[in-house]
Each structure stands twice: as structure tokens, then as C-alpha cells.
Amino acid sequence: PGPAAGNPSHFMKGAIIQLATGELKRVEDLQTQDFVRSAELSGGLKIDSSMVVDIRASQQRPGLVTLHFTVGEQQSKVTIDVPPEHPFFVFGQGWSSYSPERTAQLYGLACHQMQVGDVCVSITLQRPPSPQKATAQPHHPQQR
């Protein structure tokens, strides 16, 4: 597959992102608070943090970068291979990638240099509260 295959067009500079508030923002203008508020409003989604703990060239898949993260309060270790231009959203900083030059070439998106210690926005599905703890629920006539 060509190097551009699968580049998500969400990251193209100028792409319009609709927040959970209904507000429209260009992808390059997104801020940490936009993710936080949207996740809150969406219900069932929780903002989590994934810290970059190691960055290196992929051994198995040349051309890709292997990123090691520790995720959430449990500090779970997660490893992923991504193209060097793939942007991540760092808390309080904004878009960052292993290769800001490539990100700029392919997406036009300005990025910071991703570094070990960066804490990236990630979003998990929130576990539903246990039934015992459930308080008064609004009436759902069409519960499935």
C-alpha cells in the first residue's frame, strides 16, 4: 500500500470538526478543553491520559514508529505502531507527532515534536455504574 493509504482526512488542515456542543472548529484550532467538554457531554465517554514512555523506529514494520504508552490510572502499558506523521493531541500543548515535518507535508497541520513524557488525550468508554449505585433514573420508555 502507498504511504498515503489510510491517512485520515480529519487531520487535514482546515478540516471542520463538530464538537459535542455543536460548535464547529477547524482541526488545527482544537484545544484540550474541546475534547474534555465533548467527552463530558457525550455520556459514556471518559477522557483518559496516555503518557508516552518510549519512542523508537519499528523493528517489525520499517517506516513505522513504535510508541509505548502508559494509559490511565492503572498505568496499563500499551504499544502501537504508527506512521511518523500521525498526530496525537498532547494535554495543554496540542497536536504533536514524531515527525512534525512529515505531518506538515501530508496534512498541512502544524505539530510539536512528540517527546517522551508527553501526556496525550485518549478517550475510553466509561463503565456503566453498578445497578446498586444507580440513583433515580429518568424514564426511558423505549429501553432496549
Add this chain to the structure above:
Amino acid sequence: VPVFPWHSLVPFLAPTQSD
């Protein structure tokens, strides 16, 4: 210009814990 709902970005963000 296409409009993407914000949650369509979620799969491209940093990984979450797999449990």
C-alpha cells in the same frame, strides 16, 4: 468542506487501556 463529528477523531487518538 467535510464536517467530521468530534468522536470520529477518537480512534485516531492515543490508545486506551485494553481490558
